[in-house]
Amino acid sequence: MTIAIGSSRAETREELSTTAFDLLVIGGGILGTSVTWMAAQAGLRVAMVDAGDFAGATSSASSKLVHGGLRYLQTGNVKLVAENHRERRALAADIAPHLVKPLTFLVPIYKGGPHGAAKLGAGVFLYSALSVFGDGMGKVITPHQALAKVPALRPEGLRAAAVYGDHQMNDSRVAVMTVRAAVDAGATVLNHAEVVGLRKTSGTVTGAELRDRLDGTEFGVSARLVLNATGPWVDHLRRMEDPDAAPSIRLSKGAHLVLRRHEPWKAALTTPIDKYRVSFAIPWEDHLLLGTTDEAYEGDPAAVSPTEADIAQILDEAGHAVRDEQLRREDITYAFAGLRVLPGGPGDVAAAKRETVVTRGSGGMLSVAGGKWTTYRHIGKHVFDTLARLPGRPLGDEIADILPVVPLPGLASPEAVAMRLWTDRERSARMDPLVARHLATHYGSIAFDLARLIREDPALGERIHPEGPDIWAQAVYARDHEWAATVDDVVRRRTTLTVRGLDTPEVRARIAALLGTG
Numbered sequence: 001m002t003i004a005i006g007s008s009r010a011e012t013r014e015e016l017s018t019t020a021f022d023l024l025v026i027g028g029g030i031l032g033t034s035v036t037w038m039a040a041q042a043g044l045r046v047a048m049v050d051a052g053d054f055a056g057a058t059s060s061a062s063s064k065l066v067h068g069g070l071r072y073l074q075t076g077n078v079k080l081v082a083e084n085h086r087e088r089r090a091l092a093a094d095i096a097p098h099l100v101k102p103l104t105f106l107v108p109i110y111k112g113g114p115h116g117a118a119k120l121g122a123g124v125f126l127y128s129a130l131s132v133f134g135d136g137m138g139k140v141i142t143p144h145q146a147l148a149k150v151p152a153l154r155p156e157g158l159r160a161a162a163v164y165g166d167h168q169m170n171d172s173r174v175a176v177m178t179v180r181a182a183v184d185a186g187a188t189v190l191n192h193a194e195v196v197g198l199r200k201t202s203g204t205v206t207g208a209e210l211r212d213r214l215d216g217t218e219f220g221v222s223a224r225l226v227l228n229a230t231g232p233w234v235d236h237l238r239r240m241e242d243p244d245a246a247p248s249i250r251l252s253k254g255a256h257l258v259l260r261r262h263e264p265w266k267a268a269l270t271t272p273i274d275k276y277r278v279s280f281a282i283p284w285e286d287h288l289l290l291g292t293t294d295e296a297y298e299g300d301p302a303a304v305s306p307t308e309a310d311i312a313q314i315l316d317e318a319g320h321a322v323r324d325e326q327l328r329r330e331d332i333t334y335a336f337a338g339l340r341v342l343p344g345g346p347g348d349v350a351a352a353k354r355e356t357v358v359t360r361g362s363g364g365m366l367s368v369a370g371g372k373w374t375t376y377r378h379i380g381k382h383v384f385d386t387l388a389r390l391p392g393r394p395l396g397d398e399i400a401d402i403l404p405v406v407p408l409p410g411l412a413s414p415e416a417v418a419m420r421l422w423t424d425r426e427r428s429a430r431m432d433p434l435v436a437r438h439l440a441t442h443y444g445s446i447a448f449d450l451a452r453l454i455r456e457d458p459a460l461g462e463r464i465h466p467e468g469p470d471i472w473a474q475a476v477y478a479r480d481h482e483w484a485a486t487v488d489d490v491v492r493r494r495t496t497l498t499v500r501g502l503d504t505p506e507v508r509a510r511i512a513a514l515l516g517t518g
């Protein structure tokens with residue numbers, strides 16, 4: 001098996017270096033993946049490479065919300081909220097109902113807080129109106145009602161809570177499913193392959209020079225058009241195109257914590273900290289996700305990580321609304337940080353509008369960065385349309401229309417999948433219902449492929465760590481079908497071991513052996 005993976009990377013490199021592609025996408029975060037998916041659907045020969053793992057940077061460091069963005073109402077950006085809502089509802093209803101789930105949010109209103117009940121009540125009403133009340137009507141509830149939903153809510157000084165609806169996901173899993181959708185549509189992809197230089201023909205960018213980060217192999221890719229979708233690295237790539245390119249973006253760091261949860265939460269909390277900033281406390285993967293910070297960042301994007309000051313700030317801000325018992329340091333299972341890409345220019349980063357920056361350089365390379373996870377299809381379509389209509393039509397005229405709604409692989413009702421996984425086997429050999437639910441909500445109907453692996457080798461049905469729902473079949477599947485090549489690819493992004501704090505040295509060693517890297 002290990003040899004197969006080694007040779008399949010070599011085969012992919014060979015394909016990348018010998019094919020004349022229409023489009024090379026540099027960066028396999030959600031934006032690059034989205035454009036790759038669209039381009040493949042349109043019938044183009046498209047390649048996508050990432051220096052690290054797919055979604056290994058910003059796209060797995062988000063707040064995991066598929067949301068309209070309540071706080072953008074603060075900056076008056078009603079159009080952005082309505083657009084986000086449309087995409088949120090499309091993802092939850094048509095594209096990925098198996099991976100994106102609804103979640104109720106409470107905005108606790110405390111005595112002396114930055115916003116009063118009347119303003120927040122009007123805010124959540126407008127917010128729900130902008131999604132045509134598809135998730136019910138935003139309203140204000142009593143402290144008693146709020147505490148019934150979130151018993152860990154701090155009761156002292158609580159006046160009321162505003163309620164609204166949004167969705168959440170496991171961002172790494174949705175990203176890998178989107179990569180799979182792109183590959184199913186015909187794209188060629190390779191992770192752990194870094195662009196170290198650009199190819200140019202008469203001053204025009206026509207490809208890239210790459211280095212395989214796993215074994216150091218150097219190779220190149222030729223393409224009619226190159227898209228730079230490297231998120232926080234976007235200006236680094238733009239300088240490869242033109243050493244004098246002026247900065248187009250600035251970065252803001254956002255850190256999060258994951259904590260063990262002591263009781264069920266029926267809703268998440270969006271707690272206003274000041275006029276612009278909020279603190280999220282979100283039930284996620286049976287844990288509690290807290291965040292986030294928002295602070296200008298000028299260092300190396302690869303070095304971004306949560307600091308002790310970030311951890312203290314997140315716990316402190318969560319403490320505005322969450323009881324101390326739920327905020328113990330010993331319950332922290334994981335901390336992570338990512339970088340928001342904001343349009344360049346003056347002003348406080350926390351007040352800057354979250355918009356997408358699209359630029360075209362002197363060598364004809366299009367660069368895209370910023371925007372939201374939630375609107376990845378919308379941004380992908382916009383970028384793809386821009387590429388398709390560039391002066392001189394470098395992609396040609398033979399581009400098929402992209403269907404507006406193509407679901408992600410595994411589309412199925414997670415409840416039905418979980419039930420079938422559970423009942424499909426005789427009583428004595430039934431899958432643990434928790435594991436069945438975990439597989440159904442992270443793979444959709446692809447969970448049946450995992451069940452098949454378990455039928456062939458029952459040991460693959462065992463949990464990787466006794467305290468979490470991830471099983472060995474997932475690690476094997478990640479290696480063989482989801483491009484996982486390093487231990488972190490498996491424990492951090494294909495499964496939930498790291499976020500639960502269960503990637504012990506023993507677990508890591510066993511996974512390294514499975515991948516053939518140990």
Ligand SMILES: Cc1cc2nc3c(=O)[nH]c(=O)nc-3n(C[C@H](O)[C@H](O)[C@H](O)COP(=O)(O)OP(=O)(O)OC[C@H]3O[C@@H](n4cnc5c(N)ncnc54)[C@H](O)[C@@H]3O)c2cc1C
Nearest residue numbers: 027029030031051058059062063065195230231254373374
């Ligand atoms: C703290 C935080 C919270 C957020 N929360 C939410 C949320 O809850 N909901 C929401 O909708 N949005 C959220 N966002 C926004 C969302 O996460 C981003 O808009 C999205 O992930 C950006 O994706 P991307 O593909 O542009 O960038 P990235 O995911 O960073 O992808 C860029 C990729 O380029 C690769 N790369 C870089 N250099 C090279 C090179 N030389 N060669 C090859 N590859 C290279 C990197 O390895 C990386 O994988 C959040 C963002 C942050 C920072």
